Amino acid sequence: QVQLVESGGGLVQPGGSLRLSCAASGSILKAYGMGWYRQAPGKQRELVADITSGGSTNYAASVTGRFTISRDNAKNTVYLQMNSLKPEDTAVYYCNADIWVLSTLRRGNYWGQGTQVTVSS
Helix, strand or coil, X not given: CEEEEEECCEEECCCCCEEEEEEEEECEXXXXXXXXXXXXXCCCCEEEEEECCCCCEEECCCCCCCEEEEEEHXXXXXXXXXXXXXXXXXXXXXXXXXXXXXXXXXXXXXXCCCEEEEECC
C-alpha cells in the first residue's frame, strides 16, 4: 500500500554533517505526521525528530540545536539535516509516517527499512 525509502546515510567524521531523505510512495491520499527514529546497538529505538503536515517540529533533547527536520508535502518526503555529528549519533535511522491510505480511506502508520549512520574518526 505504502512504501517509505530512506537515503543519505553513510560514514562521517565527528563534527561533520549528513542529510537524510525519506520518500513515501504508493496509495497515499495525504501524509500527516512524519518523523525520524534511530536505534543504536544494544539500545531501544528512540524518537529523533518529527514534523506535522503544517510544519510543527519536535526534537529529542540530545539532538536539539544540531539536527533540523523538514518536509516537502508535494513530494511526500521528509528530511533530516544532521550537523555537528557525534560518535553517539551512530545508529540505524528509520523514517516513520502517518498516512491516509487512498485504497482503504483509513490512516495507518508506516516505517522505512532504515539507513546506517556511522560517526567515527
